[in-house]
Amino acid sequence: MSDASNVVSRRSATHGFARERVQALLALAGVRVREGEGGGSQDDELVVHDGRLYGRLLSQGSLGLGEAYMDGWWDASPLDGVLARILGARLDRRVTGMAARLDGLRARWFNLQTRRRSREVGRRHYDLGNDLYRAMLGKRLVYSCGYWREADDLDAAQEAKLDLVCRKLGLRPGMRVLDIGCGWGEALKFACERYGVRGVGVTISAEQAAFARELCAGLPVEIRLQDYRDVDERFDRIFSIGMFEHVGHANYATFMDVMRRCLPDDGLCLLHTIGRNVSRRITDPWIARYIFPNSMLPSAVQVSEAVEGRFVIEDWHNFGTDYDRTLQAWRDNIEQAWERLPALYDARFRRMWRFYLAGSMASFRTRRAQLWQWVLSPHGVPGGYVAPR
Incomplete structure (x- = not known):
């Protein structure tokens, strides 16, 4: 047999092993593999368009899964259904890939959310363009979990x-409020209009800051392009909605110190954040590369350790299952809007965005991710705190 034949034989054997291994792993999640055209028709079917997928998954793990979807190597319909099966079976822990291991080493030795690094997520995600977010998020540009207890639609x-945030903080006319990570300004606008407060919002996204200033024009609201670590003045109340995911474990104590120095002894603060069930120092490598660079979901232990000695935990509310429904609404909105959006959002970007939303749905649906609201006070509310729902 010639050398060329030997090479072909070895490649064929390697491909065969990878194919069998991946199919066996997916079978543990109840996912069938079909090779050919189409996008699948059930939540237990993954359609492979390129046979190189198998080796890519074994060598790269979740990064390879996401990138291969962006490249059109595989499809599933519904995508969130297949990803929920994969996450529910913990297959991401069986095949990690080199990227995850390297990210773990970087996170162990370096602070990935320094002042300089923290601005990267603003440039690469939040500054993607307001057209995208206005199409996806609905009437109110609120890029965080909705509260569906008595609601029938996203708005x-x-x-x-x-x-709920305003009621938990007991906002009253004349209070001065700080919003850490104010996004497009909707939360401060709502609090000012409904509860008569004055507000300051800080963000590291230039696009968001410009939009928020326009949105809040005429209201007693100041929007600053500022790192949260630089805020050093007193406020009656503080809230942070969907920003703590970008703080990083090395900075949790610093974040709590900032809130503590900005609150009077009788103040309250509310932390609204996605959380994970186990403590880690890194995020999924695909999410880190394409969606939220330098991000990290905190665990309950990590939040509690940062709170210890600084605040009393008055209330801890988990409504993570509401995020699945929120994400489904965002997906429906953006899928109806793609053709109206600029050519900047090309076919590969759309597949990236679909994978991001579907993977997030799967995380909350399988209870791998949570949505927490923590109400904190400096010394404890006299007589006790009663949380509205």
Whole structure:
């Protein structure tokens, strides 16, 4: 047999092993593999368009899964259904890939959310363009979980969430409020209009800051392009909605110190954040590369350790299952809007965005991710705190 034949034989054997291994792993999640055209028709079917997928998954793990989807190597319909099966079976822990191991080493030795690094997520994600977010997020540009307890649509769920935050903090006319990570300014606008407060919002996204200033024009609201670590003044109340995911474990104590120095002894603060069930120092490598660079989901232990000695935990509310429904609404909105959006959002970007939303749905649906609201006070509310729901 010639050398060329030997090479072909070895490649064929390697491909065969990878194919069998991947199919066996997917079978553990109840996912069938079909090779050919189409996008699948059930949540237990993954359609392979390129046979190189198998080796890529074994060598790269979740990074390879996401990049291969972006490249059109595989499809599933519904995508969130297949990803939920994969996450539910913990297959991401069986095949990690080199990227995850390298990210773990970087996170162990370096602070990935320094002042300089923290601005990267603003440039690469939040500055993608307001057209994208306005199409996806609905009437209120609130890029965080809605509260669906009594809501029937996305706009109502977001309004209910904003009102819940204000009620939990006991906002009253004349209070001065700080919003850490103010996004497009919707939360401060709501609090000012409904509860008569004055506000300061800080963000590291230039696009968001410009939009928020326009949105809040005429209201007693100041929007700053500022790192949260530089805020050093007093406020009656503080809230942070969907920003703590970008702080990083090395900075949790610093974040809590900032809130503590900015609150009077009788103040309250509310932390609204996605959380994970186990403590880690890194995020998924695909998410880190394409969606939220230098991000990290905190665990309950990590939040509690940062709170210890600084605040009393008055209330801890988990409504993570509401995020699945929120994400489904975002997906429906953006899928109806792609053709109206600029050519900047090409076919590969759309597949990236679909994978991001579907993977996030799967994380909350399988209870791998949570949505927490923590109400904190410096010394404890006299007589006790009663949380509205």
